[in-house]
Amino acid sequence: MNALAVAPAPLLRPMHEGDLDAVMEVERRAYPFPWTRGIFQDCLRAGYSGRVLELDGCLVGYAMLSIAADEAHVLNVCVDPHRQSHGLGRRLLRELVRLARQRDAVRVFLEVRPSNRPAIALYHSEGFNEIGRRPRYYPAENGREDALVMAMELVDADIATMPPL
Secondary structure (H helix, E strand, O other): OOOOOOOOOOEEEEOOHHHHHHHHHHHHHHOOOOOOHHHHHHHHHOOOEEEEEEEOOEEEEEEEEEEEOOEEEEEEEEEOHHHOOOOHHHHHHHHHHHHHHHOOOOEEEEEEOOOOHHHHHHHHHOOOEEEEEEEEEEEEOOEEEEEEEEEEEOOHHHHHHOOOO
């Protein structure tokens, strides 16, 4: 009998402090200027919504969202560089948008480096639009890099038109 191998579905779950060793390993591989462990701890202790994505028992991505009043802010979306380009970042981003809707946010904001073209393309494809720029926001090899500020309005009609993963 010839059986097709079915890839296991990634497990998406809340982030806990016990995940931070694995989160930091991915963070350091993914970014030249990574967040510190303390930043992640502060986010979790403040009650921000953190999510991790596991595949075959290994943490392959994570995301962090803050919500205040009716606005949500995507603080971090990261997929291990060895696992990128397989829809995992999209899955994490959609989870954050779902959480924002669930908590009655009406818009979601994020910042992204102009040099991060794949992330910008993902955000555009998910309905984010560029609304501004923060000069010299990010540390960079030769000084500082601006941030593009993007936002998405959460409209009930968007849910019906969201393509499946």
